[in-house]
Amino acid sequence: MTNSIREIPLSAGFFVIGSNTTENHPVMGSMIKNAVINNGKKLIVVDPREIELSRYADYYFQIKPGTNIAILNGFMHILIKEGLYDKAFVETRTEGFQELAKTLEKYTPEYVAEICGLNNPEDIPKAARLMAELKPMALYYSMGITQFVSGVNNVKSTANLQMLLGNMGVPGGGVNPLRGQNNVQGACDMGALPVSYPAYQPVANEENKAKFEKAWGVNGLSAKPGLTIVEMFNAAIGGQLKAVYGMGENPVMSDPNQHHIIEALEALEFLVVQDIFLTETAQYADVVLPSCAFLEKQGTVSNTERRVQPMHQVLPPHGEARDDWWIIAEIAKRMGAKWDYAKPEDIFEELRTVTPSYAGITYGRIEKELIQWPCPTTDHPGTQYLHKDRFSRGLGLFTAIDYTPPAEGTDAEYPMILTTGRILEHFHTGTMTRNSRILDELVPEGFVQINPNDASNYNIADNEVISISSRRGSIRIKAKITNKPKPNVLFMPFHFYEAAANVLTIDALDPACKIPEYKVCSCRIEKIAQ
């Protein structure tokens, strides 16, 4: 997030797009509800499904999955046409406005409504006018923006809108991605990415290479960007990748196109899985290493607002489970590395020296202070919101972006759109929540949401077990009839191994950031013959 959770009361309104906040980030969802319902703040929601927040929205747009760019362009079209954008901000703090304006010309409400499948085109100008009045408005998004082949462009479009409205670099504004996992932010910050060292320092850069060689006392660090997860599995099937070391990940459940992942794991010469349970992925491993669960650990995590927080050890390790850092270090030492870490703080002290945005953060400080990176020095208070007075590149760059359709269109054979996501009671691949008694009892099995129209067309009853197929596979699952998805759209949570959504999903990737298109693939449904 560019801004902070505690700024929610400072916003005059909120634009939530592609985030079912009350289920996936419930505590923030509640804060937004409190602002809207109890304090009269405004709310605009864009989502393919009716979600709780859409009920409280001043304007709600139920778009076809994968058409975010069109509607964002539609709002901006009005802002420019009616001269409602923040001219001072655009003039002094941005560049690229002319190209943007040109691209936006054709995104009239009618054109947008056509692409997005909306029946309320007249609300687009109204919502845009409301946005222009909200000083400041905060924009929140989540996987409903990123999990598309157009993910990077979706993100840039949200930034275009907020710059046009002058909502960047002010408290209560900003572009605020809600991170789906407790330390996605930190894992990225720490360089668990194929293209960058800690603090997003590119690996394909001689200076960075030299810097890390010196810091780590090694020679010959590779300057060649590595493989992303989905590319790893392709390389395994292609025979270039021979071994995978998996820590706390469950790609069999979490990655798109499950059959393909299993084929890849089976093709590997050697697979090590380090986890707390014998997960679906661990079944394919040659060696399984039991690691400590979060309550058995000490260390730091960074939340969605860049706040670095301490985790304390609540419980002793289960059985012979060990800390993940200890296991990595033991393997490294056996391979000749001269590593000497006695405790997590030793590692943190080292990472501070190579991660400029964390340089001023210490274990001692975060016990007492609320610190958000960037925090370059130990007397720096941290950064509540980014882009104050200037963007990291200087001027904010507008990127003119045209709508592009999802990778897979519907056709006669696969006429419906499947979109996937999470539900309140469960999390990700279910490894943790499905092993938590209360949560598993609350929602013990998977389901697919289907619109009453479609249900009657296919003669499907509520709770009937049906078959769903895509070009990649087919599963059986209970149908729940509800108005939440629009006709011809199905929604399915991916937490349940018995009915794994990712048997169906497509592994088409965004060309720039390689995120798979979970949020839309084509499928068909069938009654199961008795």
Next chain:
Amino acid sequence: MEEITLLIDGREVKGKLGQTIIEVARENGINIPSLCYHPSVSKTGACRICLVRVNNRMLRPACVEPAINGMTVVTEDEDIVSMRKWILELLLSDGDHNCLYCDADGDCELQSLVKRYGVQESKKEEPKRERTVDNESSRGIKRNEYRCILCQRCVKTCREIQVSNVWGFSERGFETRLIADDDQKIGESNCVMCGQCVQVCPTGALTYQTVLGRGANWELTKESSICIYCGVGCKVDFYKNREGMLVKALGNYEGPNNGHLCVKGRFGFDFVQSPKRLSKPLIKRNGAFEEATWDEALDLVAAKFAGIKEKYGPDSIAALSSAKCTNEENYLMQKFMRAVIGTNNVDHCARL
């Protein structure tokens, strides 16, 4: 904000204009008792247990009375004590407060006030009203209306913090009752089980299903950590009993969550103590996993990685790091892949 000075129980203390007496007092470590007042929600000013003497004259409820520069406050004198006793006796006589059978025993604000003011068993027998006990309908929450003192903390919490508006008061004749939705069982209402109302309930009227049979409150120890689920990063106080079993999770007020949790953070912790956890390294031999020692397993992994690196080059090895692991662990994993294996093949499921 303008600073003000008050004299509370003869002590000069500082506060800010706009604060109430109870807020200034608590910030300065002076404990004025309260039942309906809770710092996380709007003020009710109903229970009158926080009455204090202002400027040596009138009694005022400290939770709603604005603190004013130069004010003199007495938090306890003979009149106040007898007033508080009387209120407590009334509350006790109206409900059924047998602490022996209550999950809140040892963690009850009513109980501690009764002890603090030495309230004796009430002589007069009030006719007890018919109320409900619901230990079943919700998987997370138990409700015993006989212990409800109608303080409204739960009502305000569900309205202002969770914003699901489940609790409300119904008035049938002269009886005010706390009801969920339009008088549903809590498990059949719109409750999303965030458990926040339980966290703020001052008595045993609302309790967690998880605590039963897990030891007495004064045996529990707590330690804070960060919720393992979504990226909000709620700060949580985890409680465990003498046997080391996790008992409950309460939202910590210093985290980004201001004390609030959702159903996952609140109830999704017992997987850590699941018997299905892996407890020993496993090595697959002839298609089946066999238990191994750490040395065996680590030696094997190191030898295999070294062999594969030697034979096919460093780029033939890849690692999946984890968004559920700490910064330190992610740092070490990428350092291992880059500095020891020699490849940039490291990623995690940020995109998934």
